[in-house]
Amino acid sequence: MIATDPATRIDFASLKSGGIIMQREDDFFAIRLRMPGGVIPADKLPMIADVALRYGRGEVRLTARQGIEIPWIRFKDIEAARKRLAEAGLSLGPCGPRFRTVTACPGLPICRKALADSQRFARMIDSRFSGQVLPHKFKATVSACPNACSRPFESDIGFCAATEPRLERDNCNGCNLCLDICKEKALTIEGGLPMLEEGRCTSCADCIDCCPTSARRAERSGYSVYAGGRMGRYPMLGKKIADFVDEEQGMKIIQRCLDFYQSHGNKRERLGDVIIRTGMDEFVAFVLKEG
Ligand code: SF4
Ligand code: SF4
Ligand code: SF4
Numbered sequence: 454m455i456a457t458d459p460a461t462r463i464d465f466a467s468l469k470s471g472g473i474i475m476q477r478e479d480d481f482f483a484i485r486l487r488m489p490g491g492v493i494p495a496d497k498l499p500m501i502a503d504v505a506l507r508y509g510r511g512e513v514r515l516t517a518r519q520g521i522e523i524p525w526i527r528f529k530d531i532e533a534a535r536k537r538l539a540e541a542g543l544s545l546g547p548c549g550p551r552f553r554t555v556t557a558c559p560g561l562p563i564c565r566k567a568l569a570d571s572q573r574f575a576r577m578i579d580s581r582f583s584g585q586v587l588p589h590k591f592k593a594t595v596s597a598c599p600n601a602c603s604r605p606f607e608s609d610i611g612f613c614a615a616t617e618p619r620l621e622r623d624n625c626n627g628c629n630l631c632l633d634i635c636k637e638k639a640l641t642i643e644g645g646l647p648m649l650e651e652g653r654c655t656s657c658a659d660c661i662d663c664c665p666t667s668a669r670r671a672e673r674s675g676y677s678v679y680a681g682g683r684m685g686r687y688p689m690l691g692k693k694i695a696d697f698v699d700e701e702q703g704m705k706i707i708q709r710c711l712d713f714y715q716s717h718g719n720k721r722e723r724l725g726d727v728i729i730r731t732g733m734d735e736f737v738a739f740v741l742k743e744g
Contacts, residue, residue: 490572557603
């Protein structure tokens with residue numbers, strides 16, 4: 454990979470870090486937009502189309518991480534294209550060894566299964582950390598229930614909302630609806646009441662939603678946190694490091710993950726590999742320590 458072309462003195466690495474990615478064909482670049490949670494206001498779409506038609510080849514592409522790219526922009530047109538996008542309030546997404554734009558599922562109030570406002574949390578994370586320079590790329594995502602549609606296990610750090618149920622015995626009428634609805638078969642009848650079996654419950658809250666008497670209620674809610682996941686040539690799923698954290702605690706965990714990554718990570722080493730090299734126990738102790 455050429456960092457700087459000696460003939461043109463174009464610094465490709467610096468362009469890429471700002472969301473302008475060199476294409477295979479000489480002189481052409483793709484511009485990647487910053488879209489936390491994969492959301493963009495509809496009134497910005499005409500400007501994206503305008504830039505694609507005016508400076509590109511009239512096409513846009515969707516990235517694997519919920520973004521939009523405008524390809525086929527000539528080098529001479531990059532500044533004009535970026536200016537037009539900026540005028541519409543659109544900024545470019547960070548690339549290279551940086552904290553990348555945060556992805557998220559729709560969450561509340563859109564998805565019927567949602568237990569949290571994943572979009573709000575994604576925007577919070579993005580506005581605090583996006584673009585931060587790190588040893589390698591760093592991806593974060595938020596899902597609003599254990600269905601994990603935005604694939605939190607595949608990110609360097611992933612959040613997955615969960616709600617642990619508890620039973621208010623006096624309110625239970627024994628209808629067994631919760632037993633029927635639980636996909637995990639995590640409930641069994643004991644003493645005439647539906648009791649939770651250790652280790653099977655995914656905290657999806659389906660049994661809370663279906664209970665006609667509100668006998669099933671939320672005991673604890675928050676995000677489960679997964680660290681060290683990635684896709685690519687050597688895929689690896691993240692490991693759970695915390696349960697039922699709120700947004701503020703989640704932000705602290707991210708900050709500590711980044712501190713650990715900065716101090717222990719080698720250049721071009723993903724967080725998952727750093728965790729394997731240094732040991733999960735050391736990583737978790739650092740990230741979750743009080744104070
Ligand atoms: S993860 Fe859950 S809340 Fe988010 S889109 Fe999927 S089903 Fe809906
Ligand atoms: S759905 Fe509610 S009322 Fe019915 S068995 Fe379950 S906890 Fe009891
Ligand atoms: S929260 Fe979900 S997995 Fe757990 S008992 Fe209720 S329905 Fe089953």
